[in-house]
Amino acid sequence: MSVDAHHHVWDLSVRDQDWIAEGSPLRRDFGVGDLAPEARAAGVDRTVLVQTVTVAEETPEFLALAAGNDLVAGVVGWTDLTRPDVADELARLRELPGGRYLKGIRHQVQGESDPEWLLRADVLRGLAAVADAGLVYDLVVLPGQLPACVRAAAALPGLTFVLDHLGKPPIASGALEPWARDVRALAALPHTVCKLSGMVTEADPASWTVDDLRPYADTVLEAFGPARLMFGSDWPVCTVAASYGEVVDLARRLTDPGDHLQILETTAARVYDL
Numbered sequence: 001m002s003v004d005a006h007h008h009v010w011d012l013s014v015r016d017q018d019w020i021a022e023g024s025p026l027r028r029d030f031g032v033g034d035l036a037p038e039a040r041a042a043g044v045d046r047t048v049l050v051q052t053v054t055v056a057e058e059t060p061e062f063l064a065l066a067a068g069n070d071l072v073a074g075v076v077g078w079t080d081l082t083r084p085d086v087a088d089e090l091a092r093l094r095e096l097p098g099g100r101y102l103k104g105i106r107h108q109v110q111g112e113s114d115p116e117w118l119l120r121a122d123v124l125r126g127l128a129a130v131a132d133a134g135l136v137y138d139l140v141v142l143p144g145q146l147p148a149c150v151r152a153a154a155a156l157p158g159l160t161f162v163l164d165h166l167g168k169p170p171i172a173s174g175a176l177e178p179w180a181r182d183v184r185a186l187a188a189l190p191h192t193v194c195k196l197s198g199m200v201t202e203a204d205p206a207s208w209t210v211d212d213l214r215p216y217a218d219t220v221l222e223a224f225g226p227a228r229l230m231f232g233s234d235w236p237v238c239t240v241a242a243s244y245g246e247v248v249d250l251a252r253r254l255t256d257p258g259d260h261l262q263i264l265e266t267t268a269a270r271v272y273d274l
Helices: 031-043 060-069 086-095 121-132 143-155 177-186 210-224 245-252 257-271
Strands: 002-007 042-049 072-077 104-109 136-139 161-163 194-195 229-231
Touching: 002 229, 002 257, 031 042, 031 245, 042 060, 060 072, 060 086, 072 194, 086 104, 086 121, 121 136, 121 143, 143 161, 143 177, 161 177, 177 194, 177 210, 194 210, 210 229, 210 245, 229 257, 245 257
Parallel strands: 002 042, 042 072, 072 104, 104 136, 136 161, 161 194, 194 229
Antiparallel strands: none
């Protein structure tokens, strides 16, 4: 069976997802109950639920959700890395119902106007607290922010950095550089990992082909190797371009069968301690 290392859920009656455009097919509720039959039909039996908004209340909700079902095996939550008491806050989250499911922290760095936000002294202090708590840090960044990721990771060799969505390369345009150069620089650090996720929505959602995606998948596979590459569906965001089953199949088609056990299961299980 496989691990899906990256998906989301949300309930618009609890809080808005202001990043979703009006009229988008994503502007409705998506829950684990919607995902579970699709995941299991695709051979996925464990998942990692990832934060969607920078709201403190979301992470405790996700932890409780993980404790109440048998699909979600880990949570990547959010907390304010810049708060002076971030270490205490991480400890508090671990003590909540379902706190043992907290495996990592993420912040929407892609939305920060400062391309070197990760290098701020207060952010680096917060990242060090994440490492001290035994958690990993997920990077959701744009290609232009990758150089800062490299410098932040180099400064914190004790923290595992997980690059979401290959660093969002410009697949729709077909350009590889400078994204490929910067991804290789990040991968040169042994405590970095990459998710094979988010590709269909960085391509043309209506007309992408496997051949469009292959150069980007090949780049991260060569750079990180299968032992530091993990599959993530990015459900339900992926559904604007492909079904859940299609993105699972895509990961298999873009990688060698001999690497499937690592990419589809063991890397995520090891990195997130599932």
